[in-house]
Amino acid sequence: xxxxxxTFLEKTASVDIFKYSKQGIKTILDxxxxxxxxxxxxxxxxxxxxxxxxxxxxxGYMLLVPLTKDExxxxxxxxxxxxxxxxxxxxxxxxxxxxxxxxxxxxxxTMKSAPNWNLVIFNxxxxxxxxxxxxxxxxxxxxxxxxxxxxxxxxxxDEKNFKIYINKxxxxxxxxxxxxxxxxxxxxxxxxxxIISKLTDRAAKEGLPFERDVYIQSISVQKIELQANILxxxxxxxxxxxxxxxxxxxxxxxxxxxxxxxxxxxxKINSRENIKLKDISSELEISEQSLNAIFKKKYxxxxxxxxxxxxxxxxxxxxTTTQLKIHDISEYLSFVDESYFIxxxxxxxxxxxxxxRQKYIEKLLNKKSV
Numbered sequence: 001x002x003x004x005x006x007t008f009l010e011k012t013a014s015v016d017i018f019k020y021s022k023q024g025i026k027t028i029l030d031x032x033x034x035x036x037x038x039x040x041x042x043x044x045x046x047x048x049x050x051x052x053x054x055x056x057x058x059x060g061y062m063l064l065v066p067l068t069k070d071e072x073x074x075x076x077x078x079x080x081x082x083x084x085x086x087x088x089x090x091x092x093x094x095x096x097x098x099x100x101x102x103x104x105x106x107x108x109x110t111m112k113s114a115p116n117w118n119l120v121i122f123n124x125x126x127x128x129x130x131x132x133x134x135x136x137x138x139x140x141x142x143x144x145x146x147x148x149x150x151x152x153x154x155x156x157x158d159e160k161n162f163k164i165y166i167n168k169x170x171x172x173x174x175x176x177x178x179x180x181x182x183x184x185x186x187x188x189x190x191x192x193x194x195i196i197s198k199l200t201d202r203a204a205k206e207g208l209p210f211e212r213d214v215y216i217q218s219i220s221v222q223k224i225e226l227q228a229n230i231l232x233x234x235x236x237x238x239x240x241x242x243x244x245x246x247x248x249x250x251x252x253x254x255x256x257x258x259x260x261x262x263x264x265x266x267x268k269i270n271s272r273e274n275i276k277l278k279d280i281s282s283e284l285e286i287s288e289q290s291l292n293a294i295f296k297k298k299y300x301x302x303x304x305x306x307x308x309x310x311x312x313x314x315x316x317x318x319x320t321t322t323q324l325k326i327h328d329i330s331e332y333l334s335f336v337d338e339s340y341f342i343x344x345x346x347x348x349x350x351x352x353x354x355x356x357r358q359k360y361i362e363k364l365l366n367k368k369s370v
Contacts, residue, residue, distance in 0.1 A: 014077060020064075021071035044064065061077070
């Protein structure tokens, strides 16, 4: 049965698999998943038979694998609570393996040889033509001019113009399908490494700590050099600059916030994790003994109490926007066990998670009947 094979694929590739059709979105496997139904419907409408499609939304991607004219599969990477440069590296990995992953998924679902389709990339947040990954070599001088402008806006953290010049770089159509003739593969790698070099130098001038600057540089170059060829060149072209952009932005924000705000920010971006005081102390370089005193002075509550509040708010969202089981929500939010999650939620909200979900559904039904 294809279900067993797709279950294995979900685990090994760390993705969730859904099916889209005119009837909407549904999960392929038995276990319900956390997903944005409306977002996936919008993505599914972009799918075209004859192409595999990567759809970019906010900070991530979905991979669309058409089965017929009106239906197909959506592969979504597992949820990640962090929003920093590490996400860009995860996106790069997903982009680079997207074509082979799409073909494998098609084969496992249909048990037929996967079509040798090209890949296109859409941005769900922008109205634009898809970026095809088969392009002739041209406009190299314009490309480097736009790259220098992109680096200038990176230094200013002007995201609007930063993104504009990344898109201009893409439209130059510098390289295309990873051909082996004329050493185009090496050329693609060298162009990406040149951009990394520009960003590394500028980040250092802007004051980004040496260890973070060099870390992004080494990881980026390593990922490039480990590839036999550069599939989806334009995907790399966006994610690598954003790894630097997010890191510089985070560093500058930290310069202008006090210790209590740093703790609060750390708790928010890691709210689903089982955070210990020693983790915060190590990450923020604040003594473990002084953490609660610093935080309570500004926010009037302990770190543990605040983290619990964040988890409860996350739980409410999951209860009302997904079909996840109570046990799965408890596990996702790193509670000790399901019973502790239920008692904590009941104490905070005056009702159990199941009752909260039930009341929400009843409220929706009453609105529809009016």
